[in-house]
Amino acid sequence: MLALRIPLYRRRVGRIALDTAACFVLSALLVASALAQDATEKAAPLKLQLNKLEAAGEACRVTLVIDNSKGAGLKSYKTDLFAFDTEGVAQKRVAVELGPLPPRKTTVKIFDFPGIACNKVGRVLLNDVLACDGGDAAREACLERTETETKAGVPFDR
Secondary structure, eight states, rough: OHHHHHHHHHHHHHHHHHHHHHHHHHHHHHHHHHHHHHHHHOOOOOOEEEEEEEETTTTTEEEEEETTOOOOBSSSEEEEEEEEEETEEEEEEEEEEOOOOTTTEEEEEEEETTTTOGGEEEEEEEEEEEEEEEETTOOOHHHHHHEEEEEEOOOOEE
């Protein structure tokens, strides 16, 4: 009964306004979902695994596995690493170029911490990302998306 008292043109205007509002809300949800998916794809983790430490003369040779299986390729990825002794005192610092890193690929890099025996290394620290070149990756974004893990028996932290 109440609907009959409202003029027909007002019912149509109200229905159009309701349909427009519903379309607007649905569109906003779709845009937000697409943006969230884009952010997830761009922030794919770059995993560094301290895989092995072995003696190489008077140096400690490090085997590092870089898992870029979900990320974009990088022309350059240079890291600043510190080796701490078993007492927690910083001993050696090295800057290591780990790139180029192809997209959707796992890579192995080997380098030395000169002048420190492996049995004296108590911890390795990823201090910073010095360079990150490729795609739209900024140095800070590369550091943020880098994850560390270890299989070498000593902690590998960020």
